[in-house]
Every structure is written in C-alpha cells, then in structure tokens.
Amino acid sequence: MSQHPGPGPEHAVRALLEAASDHGPPTTDLLHEVRRRARRRRALVPSLAGLAIVGVLAVAAVAASTVTGTPPASARERVAAAATRTAQDSYRIRLVSRKSNGSSTSAGTAVGVFDPTRRTGRLQGEDGGPEVRYVGNVVYRQIPASQVDRLPGAPGRACSWLASDQRDPEGISELAEFGGRALQNPQQALEWVRSAGDVREQGRAAGDGWVGVRYGFGLTDRLWRVTGTVDVDTDGRVRRLELTSRSSDRANGLAGTVHGVLEFRDFGVQARVTAPPAEQVCPMPTPEEIRRERDRIRKATRG
Amino acid sequence: MRRRSTEGLDAEFSAFVHRRARHHLRTAVLLTGDWHTAEDLVQTCLVKLYRAWPRLDTGADPDAYLRRMLINTRRSWWRVGWRREAPVASVPDRAGEADGQDRHAVAEAVRQALGALPARQRAALVLRFFEDLPEAQVADLLGCSVGTVKTHTHRGIRRLREVLGDELVPEDPGPDLDHLVNVPPGRRRDGG
Numbered sequence: 001m002s003q004h005p006g007p008g009p010e011h012a013v014r015a016l017l018e019a020a021s022d023h024g025p026p027t028t029d030l031l032h033e034v035r036r037r038a039r040r041r042r043a044l045v046p047s048l049a050g051l052a053i054v055g056v057l058a059v060a061a062v063a064a065s066t067v068t069g070t071p072p073a074s075a076r077e078r079v080a081a082a083a084t085r086t087a088q089d090s091y092r093i094r095l096v097s098r099k100s101n102g103s104s105t106s107a108g109t110a111v112g113v114f115d116p117t118r119r120t121g122r123l124q125g126e127d128g129g130p131e132v133r134y135v136g137n138v139v140y141r142q143i144p145a146s147q148v149d150r151l152p153g154a155p156g157r158a159c160s161w162l163a164s165d166q167r168d169p170e171g172i173s174e175l176a177e178f179g180g181r182a183l184q185n186p187q188q189a190l191e192w193v194r195s196a197g198d199v200r201e202q203g204r205a206a207g208d209g210w211v212g213v214r215y216g217f218g219l220t221d222r223l224w225r226v227t228g229t230v231d232v233d234t235d236g237r238v239r240r241l242e243l244t245s246r247s248s249d250r251a252n253g254l255a256g257t258v259h260g261v262l263e264f265r266d267f268g269v270q271a272r273v274t275a276p277p278a279e280q281v282c283p284m285p286t287p288e289e290i291r292r293e294r295d296r297i298r299k300a301t302r303g
Numbered sequence: 304m305r306r307r308s309t310e311g312l313d314a315e316f317s318a319f320v321h322r323r324a325r326h327h328l329r330t331a332v333l334l335t336g337d338w339h340t341a342e343d344l345v346q347t348c349l350v351k352l353y354r355a356w357p358r359l360d361t362g363a364d365p366d367a368y369l370r371r372m373l374i375n376t377r378r379s380w381w382r383v384g385w386r387r388e389a390p391v392a393s394v395p396d397r398a399g400e401a402d403g404q405d406r407h408a409v410a411e412a413v414r415q416a417l418g419a420l421p422a423r424q425r426a427a428l429v430l431r432f433f434e435d436l437p438e439a440q441v442a443d444l445l446g447c448s449v450g451t452v453k454t455h456t457h458r459g460i461r462r463l464r465e466v467l468g469d470e471l472v473p474e475d476p477g478p479d480l481d482h483l484v485n486v487p488p489g490r491r492r493d494g495g
Binding site (some may be wrong): 008009010012013014016017018019020021022023024025030031033034035037038089209235266267268269270272 | 347354
C-alpha cells in the first residue's frame with residue numbers, strides 16, 4: 001500500500017479562497033434592496049409588492065418566526081434553542097485551540113465542514129496535515145505520512161486511517177469529555193452547550209456579516225471547571241463558542257488548561273464526507289495494546 | 304408544482320436570503336474581485352430569483368439556481384463591457400514573501416491574483432474549491448466538458464502558484480508510484 005501523500009495544492013487553494021472572501025465590509029440590506037429593485041421593475045406578484053410597504057423589520061419578523069419560533073424565556077433556554085437550531089443545518093467551522101499542562105503547550109487551528117443532519121463532518125489543520133472524518137458514530141483519524149506502518153493490534157497490514165466509535169467514553173469524567181471532545185467535534189460542543197447551566201446574557205456580539213447576543217455559561221464537577229461564552233445571531237444560530245476547560249485531574253494525567261474558540265459560518269454549505277476506503281482503515285489500538293507496544297519498543301531499544 | 308400561499312412564498316424567500324445571501328456574496332467577490340461589484344451582482348441575481356421564486360418547484364435547490372444566475376450574469380456583464388475589470392498591469396508581489404502572517408494582506412493578494420486569471424479559469428477554481436462542486440457540475444455551469452474543467456483548474460492553480468508563490472500554493476506532492484512496480488518487465492513507455 002502506498003503512503004498517503006501530503007496535502008496538495010487543492011487544499012491550499014481552498015483555504016486561500018476562504019480567506020480572500022472573508023471579512024468583507026458591511027453590506028446594504030440585501031433583502032430590502034431586492035424588493036426595492038424588483039418593485040421598480042414592476043416584476044412583483046402584486047400581493048408581494050404590498051408586503052414591501054411594511055418594510056424590512058416586518059419581513060425579518062416573518063422570517064424569524066418561520067425559522068426560530070417563539071423566543072424562549074430564559075437565557076439558558078435561548079442558548080439551548082440556538083444549539084438545537086444550529087444542529088439543523090450544515091456549516092463550516094474554524095476551530096482554534098490551545099492546551100497547556102504546566103510543562104508543555106500546544107496550539108493549533110483547524111477548519112472543516114459538518115452536516116449534522118447526515119451526521120458527517122471533516123476537520124483538518126488550517127495549513128494541511130492529517131484529516132479527521134466523522135461518519136455516523138465512527139471517527140476516522142488519518143495517520144501522518146511519516147507514521148504509516150503496522151500499528152499495535154492492527155490486522156497485519158499498514159493503515160492510513162484509524163477508526164474509533166465516538167460513543168466510547170474516555171472513562172474519566174463527563175466534563176473531561178466536554179473539554180476534550182468539544183475541540184475535536186463541534187457537534188459535541190453544541191450538545192454540551194445545550195445542557196449548560198448558569199447561563200447569563202452578557203451583551204451584544206458581532207462578527208463577519210452578523211450581529212447578536214453573547215451569553216456566558218459554566219459547568220463544573222469535582223475535577224473540572226468549564227467556562228465560556230456563546231454568541232447567538234439574530235437568526236437564532238450559534239456563531240461563536242469560546243470555552244476554557246481547567247482540570248486538576250492529575251491521577252489521569254489531565255491536569256491543565258484547554259482553551260478553544262469555535263466559529264460557525266456558511267450555513268447550508270454542501271458537506272460531502274464519506275468514510276475512507278475500508279482497506280485503508282484499521283481499528284484504533286486499545287490502551288492495553290499501546291502499552292504493550294511501548295514496552296516492546298523500550299526493551300528492543302535497550303537491546 | 305404544489306401550490307403555496309403568497310405569505311409562505313415570501314417567508315421562504317426571506318429565510319433563504321437571510322441564510323444564504325452572505326455565502327453567495329463571498330462567491331461573487333471571488334468571481335468579480337471587489338465587494339461592491341459583488342454586492343451588485345448578488346442583488347441583480349436575487350431580483351431575478353425573487354421573480355422566479357413562485358415558479359420554483361418545492362423540491363428545487365435555490366442555491367443551484369442562484370449560483371447559475373451568478374455565473375451567467377457575470378459572463379453577460381463581461382461580454383457587454385459592463386463592470387469590466389481593469390486589467391492588472393503588473394502581478395502583485397508574492398504575498399508569502401511580502402506580508403507574512405497578515406491575513407488581510409493575503410486576502411487582497413489572492414483576490415488580485417484571481418483577477419489576473421482568465422474568467423473561466425477563475426470560475427472553475429471558485430466553483431471547484433470554494434463552492435466544492437464536483438467537476439461534472441462545474442462543467443454543466445460553465446457549458447464545457449469535464450476535461451476542459453480539469454484543464455482550467457490545473458492552469459488556474461499553476462498561475463496562482465506563479466503569482467502567490469509555492470509557500471501559499473504548494474506543488475502537488477506527486478503521483479502514487481506504487482502502480483509502476485507492477486509494470487511488466489520489457490514494456491517500453493512508447494508502447495513498443
């Protein structure tokens with residue numbers, strides 16, 4: 001089996017086109033302008049032209065009521081509704097994370113697409129690198145080209161993808177799941193936000209082409225504390241999720257801080273993600289298999 | 304076609320604009336090179352879509368309609384000389400060398416580099432890698448063959464690399480060489 005080639009120019013061009021079309025200047029109200037120009041050209045269905053007299057705010061109210069329903073009462077309910085709403089459409093995601101445990105720090109930026117309705121998604125480093133795909137309950141992690149080889153527990157062949165079940169618990173604490181998985185899978189992050197407590201409105205929020213409200217939230221257990229903010233736009237969608245996860249779980253080697261920012265955009269984007277070819281996929285090694293392999297290598301190194 | 308109420312049609316159109324207009328505006332800025340022309344292009348096409356909305360089947364994909372309108376309208380503007388872009392007199396400095404990590408400078412350099420491409424190469428790159436459309440769909444939108452789409456894409460990427468540098472547009476890592484080990488001994492490349 002050939003080694004998987006590194007990211008090619010197509011990935012780079014995709015990222016450049018994203019950047020070149022981002023952060024545009026404020027635009028006119030497109031819907032208002034469309035109605036005005038259509039009315040001027042006498043091209044409207046007469047009853048639709050009548051609606052134009054009411055104005056943009058009324059139309060926005062119709063659209064909002066069609067799309068989001070009656071606004072819930074509390075901040076917590078509004079955030080939960082936004083998380084639900086966001087999970088009803090595909091989107092692009094940009095995820096910036098930073099992890100530190102006192103002795104080392106790592107940081108990275110990933111971009112991708114998710115389709116919650118099809119339960120598929122894809123993430124990759126902003127500058128290329130191994131890809132992660134989500135197809136149903138299975139997560140496929142691409143192995144870096146330099147590491148394509150036989151793996152502990154692998155069925156005697158080289159693999160370029162490792163598969164694991166998203167539902168497999170880490171076996172530590174539920175909140176640890178949030179801190180870790182939220183930064184690997186935005187859908188998981190939205191699930192946790194939906195159940196967040198201590199949610200309070202903090203003020204206005206704005207981003208590229210949207211405005212909305214910022215909410216703060218918190219989640220704690222004996223060893224973990226997660227705090228953050230959720231920005232919800234006027235369409236009732238989550239646009240930005242920022243979280244800081246602090247752990248004192250030294251017994252499991254998880255003490256430290258994780259900080260991440262997830263930005264949601266381009267709702268409705270086409271998100272075609274498929275599982276890798278079966279012959280390239282191996283199951284993720286179990287912790288026991290990894291420990292045995294490390295012992296074997298250590299003994300072999302000592303000669 | 305299922306009959307829908309006028310209020311329902313208007314609400315549908317409004318919801319579509321709220322949800323997707325920004326994305327199509329981004330496509331338009333990649334096709335035209337500047338935000339003001341892009342906004343005009345999107346508005347023009349949304350007016351056409353607004354008129355056609357009552358006739359659309361409920362199963363229709365308004366994104367696909369709007370995308371085709373953007374491509375065709377942009378092409379017609381270019382043909383009649385309206386909104387014809389000023390030719391780029393000189394290629395921009397290589398963004399990777401001049402501007403390091405500045406995202407806005409890179410964005411501007413990419414838009415200029417796109418503007419220096421022939422219109423069909425630019426459209427092929429935008430439809431393939433921003434809209435993420437398969438080659439067959441791009442061919443249908445551009446009114447050409449899949450092979451021609453591949454050619455436009457290949458040449459467009461090569462031209463972007465020349466302008467922006469291989470730090471921003473790396474070379475292809477190369478073909479899978481494994482199949483060559485299975486070539487029967489004695490077969491020459493010229494087929495003899």
